[in-house]
Amino acid sequence: MITHELTSQIFDSMSMGILTLDRDIKVRYWNKWLELNSGISSETIKGRIVTEFFPEIDSPQFRRNVKSVFKLGNYCHFSQKLHSYMLKFKVLDTAGPSFEHMQQNCTMGPLKGSDGKIELVFLTVQDVTDSVRMELILNEQATFVKNNPAPVLRINRNGEIIFANPATNLLLGKDPVGMRMSEIFPAYGDLLATMKKGLELSQFESYIHGKAFLFSVREDAVTDSYYVYGSNISDLKSAEESLKKANESLDRKVKEKTRDLQKELDERIKAESNLRKWANIFEKAEWGIVVGSSKDQTLELMNPAYARMHGYTVDELTGRKAADLYRPEDRDGLSENLSIAREKGYHTFEAVRLRKDGSTFTALNTFSAIKDADGKTMYYAINVLDITERKRAEEILRISENSLKKAQEIGHIGSWHLDIEKNVLAWSDEEYKIFGHTPQSFGATYEAFLEAVHPDDREMVNRTYTEAIKNKTPYECVHRVLRPDGEIRTVLEKSEDIVDENGKTIHSRGMTLDITEQKKAEEDLINARDELDEIFNLVPHIICVADVSGYFKRANPAMTNVLGYTEDEFTSRTFFDFIHPDASFRYVLSPGLSLVNSRLCVKFLQPACAR
Incomplete structure (x- = not known):
């Protein structure tokens, strides 16, 4: 059985134009040959009065011919000899006599339905430009021969x-x-x-x-x-x-004629190939593509992905209003977005779209206004991308960034990133706070960073970082920071480098840890140890430090003076070597024996018998 689809395929493969008109001379069919030669797509002209696109045929004679075919079922022939052309198509300029428009032979006839009634009128358009051109060449040749x-x-x-x-x-x-x-x-x-x-x-x-x-x-x-x-x-x-x-x-x-014909054939083959590619992209794209009317915003053409993301089939959505796929509270904004697209040519925005089952999803929408030669919008081409997962990822990233920011605040840890080629230094909020600035208060650079380093440490910091870049080694440095209010802080900085495909360092990313309190505690500990050493050396009582085996680790001057040994001589012996055999061991050690940091601290509280 010959189906409508098969008939369309046959007509689309023919090397002549075929169109059908209804009684209102509206186009009902427009084959591929006409698309290629007129530059007007089937989707654009179907359903439209043919004289809107070809005013040259808008004549009483043409309308009488159409009515005659509908009424009498006769055929009308339009010869190039009398009319040159019916539809004004551009023609490829070739060798020999040239024509501004394609020379055509046209035939108009009836198309009957199964009931025998005439339902449509067909019109065939045959390109006879080459034949006419060849006839002129032959005539010229005949004239030459005759004379x-x-x-x-x-x-x-x-x-x-x-x-x-x-x-x-x-x-x-x-x-x-x-x-x-x-x-x-x-x-x-x-x-x-x-x-x-x-x-x-x-x-x-x-x-x-x-x-x-x-x-x-x-x-x-x-x-x-x-x-x-x-x-x-x-x-x-x-x-x-x-x-x-x-x-x-x-x-x-x-x-020349052969070359021009070959070029025209190649261009047509290429155009048909491109059309097939675009059709394949349109059908198989995973994002939504839809064409909407510029008059009433109805959906005229869409790919399966567009219908699928809204929970519909293509047939269900065709002819629906575009606003039906938006939440009620967002529909008023559709006209504004279309207006922006008309003015700019395109407009991209995010919107929440509505599925058939009532659920929603966030989409990135790009409206493109397709205009004719006079700048009038013919229709809108719309790309729709479901960004629900991206929005969810952005929310997770936002939460993660807030958590990182909070962790940096608690741990006084800042982070930074330096684009070496552009000299752009990015600081986290905590980094600004460590250096005594309001977060994001100024655009940081490497030079601005060095200005914030204590003057006595700048040369050392710059040298250490420069050598790390040069030698491609990790950067680690402890230095002081001079805040704007005069306060001095101590920080530990570490970074790693990022290189390009040629091994050149192009970025550095690192962290800054405020260790001011740690450094202060270390200094207090050192001071306390110095004070303890001073007391150890000045106290008049015998004090010594031994390990758990009894070997001396330290002996104060009072002990060396009493026993007559140097401190070095003590360190190779145990304190048992200096207790008289007759002395009571229990009495000597009690109650002055204690364990401090895995060492015995012996204090002779009572007189003891030393050897």
Whole structure:
């Protein structure tokens, strides 16, 4: 069974234009050939009055012809000889006579339904530009031959004369048309035998009224015949030169025409290939694509992805209002977005869209206003991308960034990133606070960072960072920061570098830890140890420090003075070596024995017997 789809495929593959009109001369079908030659798509012209696009046919005669076909079922033929063209199409400029518009033969006839009633009128448009151009070329050639003062004949492949110019008739004294060449020129018989063997065509000589003539035979592929050019042998050189020029001109025109036709064919093939690619993209794209009317904002054409993301089929959405797919509270903003697209040519915005089941999703919408040559908006092309997952990821990222910001505030840890090529330094909020500035209060640079470093530490910091970049080693540095209010803080900085494909360092990213309190605690500990050492050395009582095995680690001056040993001599012996055998060990150690940091601290509170 021949279906409508199959019929459309057949008509789309034909090398002529086919369209159908209803009684209101609105276009109901517009095949691919017409799309390519008019530049008007089927979607654009279907349902529209044909004279809106082709005002040149808007005449009473055309309308009478259409009515006549609907009423009488007759056929109307529009010949190029009388009308040149019906639909004004541009034509490729080629060699030979040129035309501003495509030369056309057109036929109009009825299309009947299954009930035998005429439902539509078809109109075929056939491009005859090449034929007309070739006819003009042949006419010019015939004129040239006719007016040539030398004898010229045209013969078919059987050797029958089908044309002779006046000069030939005058030379022979009669009109030879219809006669065979061998009857008039016996030498032609030898040439004909050569031709039948498939050998290259040549020349023959013949005497007419005592005059010697040289006849040259040349094939004319256009007319599938042969031209025979005769000349007096005395004028042979001139005749050959004239013939050569004529042949070269003809060959050049044929080659130019062939080249132009090939170029036009290649362009058409490329255009059809591009159309197929766009159609494939349109059908298989994972984002939504829809074409909407500029008049009433109805959805006219869409891809499956657009319908699918809204929970509909394509058929269900076709003809629906675009506003139906937005939440009620967002529909008033649609007209404003369309207005912006008309003014700018396009407009991108986020909006919450409504599915068939009532659920919603966030989408990135790009409206493009498609305009005609006069700048009037014909329709809107809209791309719709579901960004629900992206919005969810952005929310997760926002929460993560807030958590990182809070963690940096608690730990007094700042982070930074330096674009070395652009000299752009990005600081986190906590980084600004560590350096005593309001977050994001100024655009940081490497030079601004060095200005915030304590003057006594700047040269060291710059050298350390520069050497790390040069040697491609991690950067780590402890230095002081001079805040704007004069307070000095101590920080630990670490960073790692990012290199490009050539190994060049282009970025650094790092962290800054405020260790001011830690440094202060370390200094307090050192001071406390110094004070303890001073007391240890100045107290008049014997004090020593030993490990859990009893070996001395330290002995104060009071002990070395009493026992007469140096501190170095103590360190190789245990305190048991200095207790008299008669002394009570329990009495000596009690209650002055204690364990401090895994060492025995012995304080002789009572007099002891030393050796």
